[in-house]
Amino acid sequence: MTAIIDGDMLIYRAGFSCEVETKWGEDLWTLHTSEATLKNEVHTFVGNLRKKLKLEDVKIVFSPKSNFRYALFPEYKANRKGKRKPMGLRALRDWILESYDSCVAEDMEADDLIGIMCTRDPENTIAVSGDKDFGTLPIKWYNHLKDELTTTSQEDADKFHLLQTMAGDTVDGYAGIKGVGTVTAARLLDKKGATWGTVLEAYEKAGMTEDDALLTARLAYILQDKDYDPVTKKITLWSPKQ
Numbered sequence: 001m002t003a004i005i006d007g008d009m010l011i012y013r014a015g016f017s018c019e020v021e022t023k024w025g026e027d028l029w030t031l032h033t034s035e036a037t038l039k040n041e042v043h044t045f046v047g048n049l050r051k052k053l054k055l056e057d058v059k060i061v062f063s064p065k066s067n068f069r070y071a072l073f074p075e076y077k078a079n080r081k082g083k084r085k086p087m088g089l090r091a092l093r094d095w096i097l098e099s100y101d102s103c104v105a106e107d108m109e110a111d112d113l114i115g116i117m118c119t120r121d122p123e124n125t126i127a128v129s130g131d132k133d134f135g136t137l138p139i140k141w142y143n144h145l146k147d148e149l150t151t152t153s154q155e156d157a158d159k160f161h162l163l164q165t166m167a168g169d170t171v172d173g174y175a176g177i178k179g180v181g182t183v184t185a186a187r188l189l190d191k192k193g194a195t196w197g198t199v200l201e202a203y204e205k206a207g208m209t210e211d212d213a214l215l216t217a218r219l220a221y222i223l224q225d226k227d228y229d230p231v232t233k234k235i236t237l238w239s240p241k242q
Contacts, residue, residue: 001126003057004061004125005058006061014045015038015086015087018037018038019033019087035092055126059102064107068108114134115127117225119224125139127140136161137157138153138154162189162194162198162199166185166199188202196240
């Protein structure tokens with residue numbers, strides 16, 4: 001079994017957890033970190049993961065600076081601009097790329113490349129991330145924040161994607177239907193059916209258009225193997241089933 005690890009989340013969590021505050025006097029504080037501590041944090045995480053999931057291999061995937069979602073919606077993740085990154089982030093990322101079986105995705109987020117790899121070989125791979133968006137994929141997924149290993153069916157993955165389309169994702173900076181959160185979205189899908197028609201009806205009721213719904217659905221969707229041609233590197237955007 002091979003774990004495909006969300007490298008973006010890994011280095012952020014490692015970075016913040018290794019920072020140390022020091023008070024030097026009445027009013028002087030500093031914040032520092034150690035590259036050795038950062039590296040050890042990653043080694044420990046990967047080592048524990050190998051034992052817990054009985055892994056044969058691990059691969060760590062990072063996001064590039066930009067990806068196709070910015071062309072669809074320039075404000076994608078704009079809410080993160082200006083927020084402080086943990087110390088040593090770039091150095092830790094570079095070290096992982098040199099020291100582990102790892103790579104940077106091209107024109108897509110780490111989530112997408114993980115989705116492609118795991119749906120290509122679902123029997124022999126496990127996605128590792130604390131990002132709830134992995135619930136939109138029909139794969140084995142280990143949420144290391146909750147210590148939960150889940151196998152998601154195609155039906156449940158499709159339903160969660162529709163839920164995300166209705167509720168939006170404030171973490172990634174895009175809205176769904178105003179006044180509709182995850183609880184309301186789940187209730188509507190259960191009551192009226194987990195279909196694109198249910199999503200459109202809710203959007204129209206809120207005075208929004210089908211184009212609004214489609215844009216949100218494409219932002220919320222993590223790519224799968226069927227959506228990517230590795231030869232031409234062409235990405236096929238999500239479209240509702242006819």
